[in-house]
Amino acid sequence: MEKVKIGIIGVGNMGRSHAHKLSNGEVNGAVLTAVCDASVEKLDWIRTNLPEEIQLFQDEDDFLNNADIDAIVIATPHYFHPPTAMKAFEKGLHVMLEKPAGTYTKNVQEMNEAAEKSGLIFSMMYNQRTNPLYQKLRDMILSGELGEIKRTNWIITDWYRSQSYYDSSEWRATWKGEGGGVLLNQAPHQLDLWQWTTGLMPKKVRAFISYGKYHDIEVEDDVTAYVEYENGATGVFITSTGEAPGTNRFEITGDRGKIVVENNKLVFYRLTESEREFNATSTTGFGRPECWEIEIPVKGDYTGHLGVLQNWINAILNGSPLLAPGTEGIKGLEISNAIYLSAWLDQTVELPIDAELYYQKLQEKIDQSTFQKKEAANVTLNVENSH
Amino acid sequence: MEKVKIGIIGVGNMGRSHAHKLSNGEVNGAVLTAVCDASVEKLDWIRTNLPEEIQLFQDEDDFLNNADIDAIVIATPHYFHPPTAMKAFEKGLHVMLEKPAGTYTKNVQEMNEAAEKSGLIFSMMYNQRTNPLYQKLRDMILSGELGEIKRTNWIITDWYRSQSYYDSSEWRATWKGEGGGVLLNQAPHQLDLWQWTTGLMPKKVRAFISYGKYHDIEVEDDVTAYVEYENGATGVFITSTGEAPGTNRFEITGDRGKIVVENNKLVFYRLTESEREFNATSTTGFGRPECWEIEIPVKGDYTGHLGVLQNWINAILNGSPLLAPGTEGIKGLEISNAIYLSAWLDQTVELPIDAELYYQKLQEKIDQSTFQKKEAANVTLNVENSH
Numbered sequence: 001m002e003k004v005k006i007g008i009i010g011v012g013n014m015g016r017s018h019a020h021k022l023s024n025g026e027v028n029g030a031v032l033t034a035v036c037d038a039s040v041e042k043l044d045w046i047r048t049n050l051p052e053e054i055q056l057f058q059d060e061d062d063f064l065n066n067a068d069i070d071a072i073v074i075a076t077p078h079y080f081h082p083p084t085a086m087k088a089f090e091k092g093l094h095v096m097l098e099k100p101a102g103t104y105t106k107n108v109q110e111m112n113e114a115a116e117k118s119g120l121i122f123s124m125m126y127n128q129r130t131n132p133l134y135q136k137l138r139d140m141i142l143s144g145e146l147g148e149i150k151r152t153n154w155i156i157t158d159w160y161r162s163q164s165y166y167d168s169s170e171w172r173a174t175w176k177g178e179g180g181g182v183l184l185n186q187a188p189h190q191l192d193l194w195q196w197t198t199g200l201m202p203k204k205v206r207a208f209i210s211y212g213k214y215h216d217i218e219v220e221d222d223v224t225a226y227v228e229y230e231n232g233a234t235g236v237f238i239t240s241t242g243e244a245p246g247t248n249r250f251e252i253t254g255d256r257g258k259i260v261v262e263n264n265k266l267v268f269y270r271l272t273e274s275e276r277e278f279n280a281t282s283t284t285g286f287g288r289p290e291c292w293e294i295e296i297p298v299k300g301d302y303t304g305h306l307g308v309l310q311n312w313i314n315a316i317l318n319g320s321p322l323l324a325p326g327t328e329g330i331k332g333l334e335i336s337n338a339i340y341l342s343a344w345l346d347q348t349v350e351l352p353i354d355a356e357l358y359y360q361k362l363q364e365k366i367d368q369s370t371f372q373k374k375e376a377a378n379v380t381l382n383v384e385n386s387h
Numbered sequence: 388m389e390k391v392k393i394g395i396i397g398v399g400n401m402g403r404s405h406a407h408k409l410s411n412g413e414v415n416g417a418v419l420t421a422v423c424d425a426s427v428e429k430l431d432w433i434r435t436n437l438p439e440e441i442q443l444f445q446d447e448d449d450f451l452n453n454a455d456i457d458a459i460v461i462a463t464p465h466y467f468h469p470p471t472a473m474k475a476f477e478k479g480l481h482v483m484l485e486k487p488a489g490t491y492t493k494n495v496q497e498m499n500e501a502a503e504k505s506g507l508i509f510s511m512m513y514n515q516r517t518n519p520l521y522q523k524l525r526d527m528i529l530s531g532e533l534g535e536i537k538r539t540n541w542i543i544t545d546w547y548r549s550q551s552y553y554d555s556s557e558w559r560a561t562w563k564g565e566g567g568g569v570l571l572n573q574a575p576h577q578l579d580l581w582q583w584t585t586g587l588m589p590k591k592v593r594a595f596i597s598y599g600k601y602h603d604i605e606v607e608d609d610v611t612a613y614v615e616y617e618n619g620a621t622g623v624f625i626t627s628t629g630e631a632p633g634t635n636r637f638e639i640t641g642d643r644g645k646i647v648v649e650n651n652k653l654v655f656y657r658l659t660e661s662e663r664e665f666n667a668t669s670t671t672g673f674g675r676p677e678c679w680e681i682e683i684p685v686k687g688d689y690t691g692h693l694g695v696l697q698n699w700i701n702a703i704l705n706g707s708p709l710l711a712p713g714t715e716g717i718k719g720l721e722i723s724n725a726i727y728l729s730a731w732l733d734q735t736v737e738l739p740i741d742a743e744l745y746y747q748k749l750q751e752k753i754d755q756s757t758f759q760k761k762e763a764a765n766v767t768l769n770v771e772n773s774h
Contacts, residue, residue: 150629150630151544151625151627151630153542153625155540155638157538157640160675161672161673162665162666162669162671162672162674163666163667163669164669164670164671164672164674165672165673168672206593206595208593208613208615208621210619210621213619214666215666222621224613224621224623226595226611226613228595232597232600234595234597234609234611236611236623236625238538238540238623240538242537242662242666243537243538243640243645243662244644244658244662244665244675244676244678245644245645245656245658245675245678247638247645247647251542251634253544253630257631257632258630258632258634260634269632271631271632275629275630275631278549278631279549279550279601279602279629280550282549282550282551283551284549284551285548285549285551285552285555286548286552287549287551288547288631288632289631291631291632
């Protein structure tokens with residue numbers, strides 16, 4: 001294959017952004033050959049603004065069966081992610097999946113099994129994994145530089161959205177359309193990085209959620225989750241779309257000190273000895289282990305969506321390793337589902353959660369919804385500086 | 388009264404520090420005239436190191452009845468605080484009480500009633516209320532500069548203590564001796580400032596506690612508490628004595644922006660308009676209200692223990708207002724008790740908590756304790772740079 005022929009399904013905010021990159025030739029070894037969207041208006045936009053040789057489809061099956069494509073980018077609303085990916089694997093198409101992997105783990109597990117069976121190249125659009133800050137953080141933790149982890153704390157409240165954002169599409173911020181709010185739309189990046197950089201999945205989750213606290217929506221826009229890990233470490237994850245200015249501060253404490261990622265800096269408060277060792281041997285009462293504050297140099301560029309697309313194309317063409325294997329999308333989603341389930345049951349839940357129970361509870365949310373969107377502008381928003 | 392004659396009861400770490408200040412004449416209008424401690428060794432130390440005219444007592448009643456004093460400083464282990472204060476009020480003595488006000492609110496409420504009835508000058512040793520950072524923070528919040536509060540978040544994990552600290556006294560870090568760990572010994576300052584600076588008491592608390600996680604102790608050294616306020620705001624308070632280096636970062640988000648107190652700086656991220664107003668009127672989808680990052684100038688010195696002692700003496704001599712009225716000690720203790728109770732019951736608790744239930748549960752902890760201290764050095768530690 002000289003160039004990978006790409007089809008995009010779903011050309012809302014994100015899909016349109018990917019279409020631009022691909023049709024501009026920004027991704028080496030890839031060419032945009034087809035687009036699918038149920039909206040005539042959106043297809044018209046593609047016809048007007050992108051090269052005319054791009055095939056347009058309104059129907060998904062027609063697209064998957066008849067488009068001249070080797071691989072697809074899925075950028076539809078969340079519920080469609082696993083079913084479309086599974087169809088694509090059946091057709092022998094490589095898949096790049098926008099986050100989240102899905103809305104519930106039950107069918108994401110099935111998608112992962114289908115992906116593994118297919119042998120096709122399946123990647124998640126976890127663009128923030130290309131951020132050198134988090135790559136360096138991960139290297140430092142997994143190499144043991146920080147020692148055994150004691151606590152994680154991520155305040156990620158800088159996902160501010162005004163009401164106009166929620167009014168921009170009918171499916172947005174509804175149980176039926178998105179299956180959730182900030183946890184499924186904005187925070188999936190950090191939910192992934194939380195586990196990816198530390199190498200730790202929570203064992204227990206106790207979460208507190210507010211629905212439509214800052215916006216006229218039925219889903220959550222404010223979340224506090226407390227977690228416990230297998231080794232006894234604890235963690236807190238806080239996210240919201242209702243705070244301005246928000247905070248993005250990730251702190252991880254270990255036996256050898258503390259790392260704080262904030263304001264595009266990675267600062268390591270490095271102990272010159274193990275805290276556990278100091279604790280056992282010090283005779284000073286109020287003494288503390290010696291600590292060096294070090295701003296860790298972080299090299300490389302944040303390549304974002306383009307970097308993940310290129311990584312995926314390289315994997316297809318050359319078999320190089322994926323930065324964000326598609327099957328890892330379930331990890332962040334598992335945490336996200338656990339957070340909802342804990343809040344809905346008003347109790348602590350253990351991971352892995354009961355996927356069937358979660359699915360049932362989500363269906364209840366959809367079935368019992370009485371929320372009426374006042375108006376949906378159905379406009380496409382510019383996401384260039386927002387994700 | 389020309390000079391207020393002060394007696395100190397309890398000359399462990401803190402009491403000895405206060406004795407030094409008073410006998411050195413550092414507190415205007417006050418003179419140290421008597422000391423009481425059950426330990427002969429500690430009285431010997433006073434005799435050797437402080438002026439010989441200071442009267443020494445081993446028995447509390449003897450001290451309260453016969454010492455030549457107008458006022459007392461109580462720096463005994465926590466359980467003795469309310470009973471001794473109540474006896475002092477009966478004798479017509481003004482009281483300065485070391486934190487915490489007590490170990491459970493039941494008798495602290497009685498103490499407060501006795502104090503109010505007595506008309507005597509009753510102050511809490513909340514030395515951190517003299518910190519201009521928190522005074523300025525309080526001014527900004529109570530004057531409405533930050534707008535209605537949405538979230539509070541205090542990570543106060545820089546109370547590091549090694550095992551040697553806990554081994555320094557038999558009563559330390561036992562249910563019987565202290566009635567708790569980091570929440571009763573180290574964090575009371577921040578529990579007080581959390582409510583004092585914001586003017587908000589939590590309405591509900593859900594907390595998670597680990598006992599002897601980092602030390603050979605029976606009480607807690609690791610705490611995460613989630614709270615909800617009457618207005619719907621939420622908060623998180625995290626404290627530990629097992630992390631090095633710890634963090635002391637207090638973030639408060641409101642309708643008009645965010646304030647962060649960290650590293651002895653008060654930074655105000657000030658919105659030029661109300662977020663609620665922006666949310667309702669913006670049409671930009673991803674837009675955010677304009678925000679100015681301002682380092683707020685903070686004037687004045689942190690006068691600490693000396694400042695609180697002087698404030699108390701001034702109130703006695705001149706009737707000037709107290710910075711830390713003794714009856715306010717119950718507020719931080721109420722939060723502390725609620726955190727324990729939530730963890731013990733493994734459920735959310737509402738404030739004010741059931742004081743009788745808390746007392747019973749605490750007695751159970753004491754009665755069921757099987758913990759044996761390996762060794763207690765019973766040494767006096769230098770606290771000059773530690774509180």
